[in-house]
Amino acid sequence: xxxxxxxxxxxxxxxxxxxxxxxxxxxxxxxxxxxxxxxxxxxxxxxxxxxxxxxxxxxxxxxxxxxxxxxxxxxxxxxxxxxxxxxxxxxxxxxxxxxxxxxxxxxxxxxxxxxxxxxxxxxxxxxxxxxxxxxxxxxxxxxxxxxxxxxxxxxxxxxxxxxxxxxxxxxxxxxxxxxxxxxxxxxxxxxxxxxxxxxxxxxxxxxxxxxxxxxxxxxxxxxxxxxxxxxxxxxxxxxxxxxxxxxxxxxxxxxxxxxxxxxxxxxxxxxxxxxxxxxxxxxxxxxxxxxxxxxxxxxxxxxxxxxxxxxxxxxxxxxxxxxxxxxxxxxxxxxxxxxxxxxxxxxxxxxxxxxxxxxxxxxxxxxxxxxxxxxxxxxxxxxxxxxxxxxxxxxxxxxxxxxxxxxxxxxxxxxxxxxxxxxxxxxxxxxxxxxxxxxxxxxxxxxxxxxxxxxxxxxxxxxxxxxxxxxxxxxxxxxxxxxxxxxxxxxxxxxxxxxxxxxxxxxxxxxxxxxxxxxxxxxxxxxxxxxxxxxxxxxxxxxxxxxxxxxxxxxxxxxxxxxxxxxxxxxxxxxxxxxxxxxxxxxxxxxxxxxxxxxxxxxxxxxxxxxxxxxxxxxxxxxxxxxxxxxxxxxxxxxxxxxxxxxxxxxxxxxxxxxxxxxxxxxxxxxxxxxxxxxxxxxxxxxxxxxxxxxxxxxxxxxxxxxxxxxxxxxxxxxxxxxxxxxxxxxxxxxxxxxxxxxxxxxxxxxxxxxxxxxxxxxxxxxxxxxxxxxxxxxxxxxxxxxxxxxxxxxxxxxxxxxxxxxxxxxxxxxxxxxxxxxxxxxxxxxxxxxxxxxxxxxxxxxxxxxxxxxxxxxxxxxxxxxxxxxxxxxxxxxxxxxxxxxxxxxxxxxxxxxxxxxxxxxxxxxxxxxxxxxxxxxxxxxxxxx
Numbered sequence: 001x002x003x004x005x006x007x008x009x010x011x012x013x014x015x016x017x018x019x020x021x022x023x024x025x026x027x028x029x030x031x032x033x034x035x036x037x038x039x040x041x042x043x044x045x046x047x048x049x050x051x052x053x054x055x056x057x058x059x060x061x062x063x064x065x066x067x068x069x070x071x072x073x074x075x076x077x078x079x080x081x082x083x084x085x086x087x088x089x090x091x092x093x094x095x096x097x098x099x100x101x102x103x104x105x106x107x108x109x110x111x112x113x114x115x116x117x118x119x120x121x122x123x124x125x126x127x128x129x130x131x132x133x134x135x136x137x138x139x140x141x142x143x144x145x146x147x148x149x150x151x152x153x154x155x156x157x158x159x160x161x162x163x164x165x166x167x168x169x170x171x172x173x174x175x176x177x178x179x180x181x182x183x184x185x186x187x188x189x190x191x192x193x194x195x196x197x198x199x200x201x202x203x204x205x206x207x208x209x210x211x212x213x214x215x216x217x218x219x220x221x222x223x224x225x226x227x228x229x230x231x232x233x234x235x236x237x238x239x240x241x242x243x244x245x246x247x248x249x250x251x252x253x254x255x256x257x258x259x260x261x262x263x264x265x266x267x268x269x270x271x272x273x274x275x276x277x278x279x280x281x282x283x284x285x286x287x288x289x290x291x292x293x294x295x296x297x298x299x300x301x302x303x304x305x306x307x308x309x310x311x312x313x314x315x316x317x318x319x320x321x322x323x324x325x326x327x328x329x330x331x332x333x334x335x336x337x338x339x340x341x342x343x344x345x346x347x348x349x350x351x352x353x354x355x356x357x358x359x360x361x362x363x364x365x366x367x368x369x370x371x372x373x374x375x376x377x378x379x380x381x382x383x384x385x386x387x388x389x390x391x392x393x394x395x396x397x398x399x400x401x402x403x404x405x406x407x408x409x410x411x412x413x414x415x416x417x418x419x420x421x422x423x424x425x426x427x428x429x430x431x432x433x434x435x436x437x438x439x440x441x442x443x444x445x446x447x448x449x450x451x452x453x454x455x456x457x458x459x460x461x462x463x464x465x466x467x468x469x470x471x472x473x474x475x476x477x478x479x480x481x482x483x484x485x486x487x488x489x490x491x492x493x494x495x496x497x498x499x500x501x502x503x504x505x506x507x508x509x510x511x512x513x514x515x516x517x518x519x520x521x522x523x524x525x526x527x528x529x530x531x532x533x534x535x536x537x538x539x540x541x542x543x544x545x546x547x548x549x550x551x552x553x554x555x556x557x558x559x560x561x562x563x564x565x566x567x568x569x570x571x572x573x574x575x576x577x578x579x580x581x582x583x584x585x586x587x588x589x590x591x592x593x594x595x596x597x598x599x600x601x602x603x604x605x606x607x608x609x610x611x612x613x614x615x616x617x618x619x620x621x622x623x624x625x626x627x628x629x630x631x632x633x634x635x636x637x638x639x640x641x642x643x644x645x646x647x648x649x650x651x652x653x654x655x656x657x658x659x660x661x662x663x664x665x666x667x668x669x670x671x672x673x674x675x676x677x678x679x680x681x682x683x684x685x686x687x688x689x690x691x692x693x694x695x696x697x698x699x700x701x702x703x704x705x706x707x708x709x710x711x712x713x714x715x716x717x718x719x720x721x722x723x724x725x726x727x728x729x730x731x732x733x734x735x736x737x738x739x740x741x742x743x744x745x746x747x748x749x750x751x752x753x754x755x756x757x758x759x760x761x762x763x764x765x766x767x768x769x770x771x772x773x774x775x776x777x778x779x780x781x782x783x784x785x786x787x788x789x790x791x792x793x794x795x796x797x798x799x800x801x802x803x804x805x806x807x808x809x810x811x812x813x814x815x816x817x818x819x820x821x822x823x824x825x826x827x828x829x830x831x832x833x834x835x836x837x838x839x840x841x842x843x844x845x846x847x848x849x850x851x852x853x854x855x856x857x858x859x860x861x862x863x864x865x866x867x868x869x870x871x872x873x874x875x876x877x878x879x880x881x882x883x884x885x886x887x888x889x890x891x892x893x894x895x896x897x898x899x900x901x902x903x904x905x906x907x908x909x910x911x912x913x914x915x916x917x918x919x920x921x922x923x924x925x926x927x928x929x930x931x
Contacts, residue, residue, distance in 0.1 A: 206807025
């Protein structure tokens, strides 16, 4: 019998004020354990419980006992995670699914259809019948075939007040009960399917353990938030003040129409507009940059260019108009900063987005003739001709300043040929009266300048990586689009966005106006992390643990400060948030390491354990590379290191440049860190096109052809080339093998055998991971997708096997903790890091348990792939980290703009310990037993 009940907070029925205190405490949350059990100590009397919910990680964050340091034995099953594992969609499939339901033909749909047609097949949408989006309503429809529960009342809980809940209490309780009924019905349908597709008990046990993530914090959390916000506000004010000053200074160009000679500002709207504002009684002068219309009485009216007036609020009160609407996101900001890309001025075009202008001074007679013909075609097409009031001479002068080696100014100026014609032509290009002049005549005059150009001897020809040149933007100039992170065909909307931060750091994108503009770029970079993450960080639900809520391990410690802030955060983890079953969470699972030039990037280090406890964890060394390598070794000869890829993984050394990343870096001519992106991307199924895009992103001087050549060389050396498979299959066979592309295989590359193994698994009738036998999502099964989504299917083999690895580790570690009475709990897994909260006296035994866990996990992988031994080089973690906070390395001081003193001086956190297997054995006397 299904019994439904609801818990309601005391605030809902209290007759007094409903205002809450600044800090949430456990008493504000839902109790599920017996009353009086405050400390959450590990005891044998508490009953294990299982709670089922849809996106249950959200519900878990409102349960009182989950915030206790050691926590209860309650575990959580998420029906959304079960659905994603059984029938989840890839990101591309999600777009196609929504588009198909809506009958849309958006760009992604057309590209997918085109790609499928190229392979000689038609898109299959059978997978849409066996999957859905992840929300409760769609999942209910998929598995229960009924009308989805109504969700319109949900908004009351999101945006409503306590009074709103009181007034509609019965309807809201009915809504909650209906959600419970729908979740129960989904669970009844999906549970048997999940057990069939994920038969190994470690899969479920690993998901249950992942659902217990826990992050302790203390008084330093509020300090971190306040310091980061204060530093952000300080730098943002400096940025805004500088932008305001640059905008006000630019208004001075209105005098005598000087703006017409400015390469960046010439195309703004300079039509004069009146700005009215109330002048302070004590003010004596009005901004001299405007033309004063009325000075002796209030209000004051000034003339300013229209683009400036649009940046000012309507109601002005002060000494002068202030463009308070001006931010780094405004289109005028890059113009005011006078940005250049590799020395060439930036320009915005309505059709192509942001790009840069290159003067046409190095063209041959034939090239100029072709450009002239294109101009004539443009005229004949009836399209409006581009505005030709462009300050061409100013562009030449900027390039002389920024690209002297390119333009060789001294030689250029010394040539006497046709200088008068050049000067006249430039003047006509600048002259506003030339707007109606036949542009073709200007091109003909530029042809006459050809002898002047032919004598140029270029010593440093610039290669351009953006799309282009486009000759229909500004006559006499080439326009190149700034490279977009998503590749060709995309428009860059803001060159100051975070995608261009690396280019600013490299000096590719910079300002030519001096220190003020450079400061804006630098500070903009420093503010970017906090700006992008502040809402998520401030939105963390931090529960304060009072003295009675803390275990004796904390309160009896000599360093315990009664009355100080001790608290915890429950990350709202979706334990299988992708089709590869990777866990997903918006803030913590994607948290970066600390950077010296990023405000707030020390976020992870603010997770600090209470007194009497330590974090114990490790970074899994090249986990996914090893998994891919051992799959290739098993495919080839069944011996560790029998392939080139496998040998590099086992024996390669970073110091002498023999590891995979160093080899790739040397082959392509990039840094080792950049090579990691190529290697992981290739193993995940990314193709040569991805490599070309990344090469051009990392090396701005590369042309498309150069990037293509380098990418091709890298793929031939690593992945190899496709050849016809050696097994005998008839050409006209209609077998599944042919339809799934099994007539070809890879050979000749260091990773060929690995890719053959991955594709063999991905193309099998029922793809399963080789270790725990987990099945691919029904939405990616060959019977539903034919040969489509191959990249995602190959990616699934590696990443889903990595999830098997993590689940094996979590379950094995839990077993060792309980068997040997090591007092601790799982905290979090970020990327390839795993961290546990352990009682201080048990920390070295926990370190040994973690080493043994890695040994057993890798042994399980080897055994399942038919190998009965394991190389010592991968048997143990290179080091176990024992620390008081979360950070990448135990010696990282995490100095940032918001933490200039570092962790040790700013927060009193000493460096931790990093112990290899030999040091751990010495610390524990080679035993997990208590001494």
